[in-house]
Amino acid sequence: MQETTNKANSSPGQQRTKAILIANPTSGSYIFHEHQIKHIVSGLKKQGWQAELKLTQAGGDAKRLAREAVQQNMDVVIAIGGDGTIHEVIQELAGSETALGVLPSGTVNVWAREVGIPLDLNGASNVLLNGQTRRIDLGKIQGRYFLLMVGMGVDGEVTQAVEKKPVKRLGVIGYLLVAAWWGARYPAFRTTISLGEREIKANALQVIIGNTQLYGGALKYTWQAKCDDGLLDLCVVRRQSLLRRGAMLIDFLLRHPKRHQWVRYETGETIKITTHEPVAIQVDGEPLGHTSTSEAEPTLLSVEPQALKVIVPATVPKDLFSRQPL
Ligand SMILES: Nc1ncnc2c1ncn2[C@@H]1O[C@H](COP(=O)(O)OP(=O)(O)OP(=O)(O)O)[C@@H](O)[C@H]1O
Numbered sequence: 001m002q003e004t005t006n007k008a009n010s011s012p013g014q015q016r017t018k019a020i021l022i023a024n025p026t027s028g029s030y031i032f033h034e035h036q037i038k039h040i041v042s043g044l045k046k047q048g049w050q051a052e053l054k055l056t057q058a059g060g061d062a063k064r065l066a067r068e069a070v071q072q073n074m075d076v077v078i079a080i081g082g083d084g085t086i087h088e089v090i091q092e093l094a095g096s097e098t099a100l101g102v103l104p105s106g107t108v109n110v111w112a113r114e115v116g117i118p119l120d121l122n123g124a125s126n127v128l129l130n131g132q133t134r135r136i137d138l139g140k141i142q143g144r145y146f147l148l149m150v151g152m153g154v155d156g157e158v159t160q161a162v163e164k165k166p167v168k169r170l171g172v173i174g175y176l177l178v179a180a181w182w183g184a185r186y187p188a189f190r191t192t193i194s195l196g197e198r199e200i201k202a203n204a205l206q207v208i209i210g211n212t213q214l215y216g217g218a219l220k221y222t223w224q225a226k227c228d229d230g231l232l233d234l235c236v237v238r239r240q241s242l243l244r245r246g247a248m249l250i251d252f253l254l255r256h257p258k259r260h261q262w263v264r265y266e267t268g269e270t271i272k273i274t275t276h277e278p279v280a281i282q283v284d285g286e287p288l289g290h291t292s293t294s295e296a297e298p299t300l301l302s303v304e305p306q307a308l309k310v311i312v313p314a315t316v317p318k319d320l321f322s323r324q325p326l
Pocket residue numbers: 023024025026027028029056057058059060061062080081082083084085086088105106107108109110285286
């Protein structure tokens with residue numbers, strides 16, 4: 001049963017839904033779907049929406065356009081692109097009444113896969129019209145919001161290695177090649193992590209802090225995360241030999257219960273991290289510098305409960321949400 005309808009489907013006499021669609025024309029599959037997207041915009045208008053399509057011309061444009069949309073009290077900003085475009089948009093939607101809608105046209109589309117937004121654009125536009133609106137938490141690191149996760153270690157290196165390199169044009173295959181290279185040769189790093197009173201010292205291959213569960217479209221490192229529980233989930237992947245790294249990867253790919261043996265898993269509202277050497281960070285799949293080596297000024301992660309309104313399918317994965325719809 002549909003739990004909450006969007007304004008466009010409300011009874012006659014109610015206000016029209018005001019939406020801006022922000023499209024990244026360089027994202028994964030956009031060029032193949034340009035015509036279809038224009039058709040969807042017309043369809044939304046026929047359903048009574050006030051909808052305008054805007055294209056980005058460079059990185060950073062989606063953030064600027066989202067800021068303007070919030071200033072204009074838009075009901076919805078629809079991100080047409082991948083998780084990178086969503087990441088830009090949420091920086092401005094955070095704390096506002098403007099909801100995030102998604103027409104996925106990125107390479108991996110982790111958020112869409114996570115909540116069950118269909119990867120075909122007609123199915124996704126149906127979610128905009130007939131889905132439900134929820135409020136979810138956002139994570140924050142160094143002044144940047146994140147919707148999905150932050151990774152430090154192997155994935156941080158992979159993200160930074162791929163960024164602006166020709167291998168990025170290979171899409172998922174490019175990432176997998178670089179990930180295999182880094183995953184096999186990456187040395188562990190020493191880290192100290194504080195969650196309130198608890199302190200963890202570890203030799204880690206990777207530290208993942210998740211607001212949600214899905215990672216890279218296939219794995220789940222923070223498999224107990226709920227996106228509206230006011231907590232971040234922490235998964236510290238311990239150092240392993242090359243052979244055991246392979247076994248660990250298989251456990252994670254199969255989502256086997258014994259994957260727990262490879263990691264330390266915790267939750268917390270704030271997480272402070274220092275490493276002995278600077279370690280590369282990625283946030284929602286985008287590169288973000290390196291960790292702090294200073295105990296006086298650790299890398300700080302926090303959660304902003306209920307910071308973002310999102311339009312998701314009428315039925316969502318139960319284990320991802322802990323609250324009722326709006
Ligand atoms: N017009 C543009 N030209 C160049 N880069 C852009 C443009 N618009 C957005 N970007 C940047 O492109 C990057 C990737 O975009 P996006 O995430 O939408 O696609 P993707 O990488 O194919 O998908 P995914 O993140 O799901 O793998 C983002 O960092 C964004 O800032």
